[in-house]
Amino acid sequence: MNINALQTLLFVPANRPERFDKALNSGADAVIIDLEDAVPPAEKDAARATLAGWLISRPPASVLVRINGTDSPWFNQDMALCRSDAVAAVVVPKAEDPDALNELANVTDKPLLPFIESALALARLDAIACANGVARLLFGQLDMALDLAMDYPPPADEPQDQTPFLPIRSQLVVCSRVYGLAAPLDAVYTAFNDDAGLTAYVREGMKLGFGGILLVHPRQVAPAHLAMAPSPAQRAWAERVLAAEQRVRGAVVAVGEHMVDSPVMARARRILGQGERPA
Template sequence: MTIPIRPRRSALYMPGSNARALEKAKSLDVDCLLLDLEDAVAPDAKDLARTQIGDAVAAGGYGEREIVIRINGLDTPWGETDLQMAVKSTADAILVPKVNAPSDLQRVAHMLSLHNAPSKLQLWAMMETPEAMLNAAAIGACGKDPEIRLSCFVMGTNDLAKETRARLTPGRAAMMPWLMTCVAAARAGGIDILDGVYNAFQDEEGFASECAQGADMGMDGKTLIHPKQLAPCHAAFSPSVDDVAWARKINDAFDLPENANKGAIQVDGKMVERLHADMGKRVIMIADAIAARA
């Protein structure tokens, strides 16, 4: 499926049980809001959280921010009711927790069809279990099936650490094979992918380092647990002024009539290929989308 180009540098979790947080989210400089009904909400607050998220999304005021509702699993007492609320809302996507295989997404997609979900409503998949890591390629391939509506992976590194007993250490050496596997699976399926959260939100240096690592790996952005993480996250995942200028220069060069049939040309003493121009076009579109939100 064709995914619209839009910035997903930051995706901030907001517990649905916290009405004040849902209101504050309207004023935050964030690309995506993950309105949470799952991990961040205690069992006795699930119904309240569902009502508050439904009311908040219906009231609007979130501007250009992408609204994503994380539901509880369909095998829980709350999952189906969560999904029905999300379908009736004007949310952009539903985040499905603990996706283990394509069948999990197929099941949710089937329910979206039964409930006549609007065509714009997408599915995002939490990649947070050992089974998901082993089935990453097959799950990512769901992005090519328009009936499933998959548009983004979200890495759940805390749950993944819990389930595998791998340690979350600085540099994330133990996580790296799974993170890169999921990046490859996402790209093969034509979808975006967001890095996992950084728990020590007071550790600004450590957070900035992990953001830079995620950007180097090819992640489109990072999930966050606190608003103070927004600025360094955007700094890491936004194209730099130099990157945008270089991308425009390459594309302008290939647009010249004399280069129309060339696969490689020289720009400022460097050999560049058309694949570099294609990469540059995405950089330009992301930069333009960010500028349009300012």
């Protein structure tokens, strides 16, 4: 599994083993089996034991696991579970301690995907990004809103305004670029029956520089993939730009009513290089 190339990551609760195979067949790029928020405290140990038994029959590097927090009573046992060959990477919630990430990477020898979901995590973002084993940053919007006492999420009948999160989301993108990490993964969109809202959210994240999104329901997979694929208009524009580039051999050129230079040509090549997803 190429962690850097993942665009859609689907959560499934660790205490619902009947959903594991359905999630794996959903079309998502990867499945995150969740031992943390999705599992009540009284069911943590049983869920871990069930997951451990299921992992035995799985091929190497086939799933991701979200463990409980590094300061939780379940952390050590979760960490030991993640040494399984079937675990491709470890998703770390409420990541705030770079030293704990270093320890986790050393013990599991697996890539880490830390959730940035608190003010302290933002303050330590550089150190977290540089910790051993960190492959990509994940944005935990709901916990971040709670930590910062933000007025979010809104009631169900009100639009989900993402404007207050723009500075934080951009910070994750810039930090990832500075430290050579793959583009971060955007927070979940909780309204799993709202395809239009999900599409708009995914496209906004891509404009900011996110490389993918976390999903909470299998039915979000297809709309998310469609939203991330280049649109026909984008492909047509990119083809016009590259045709003009060939004519002038890379010099500045007018395409329609816009001047196009090397960064724009590179953007066009990136669009066409993304390819089409299968239907």
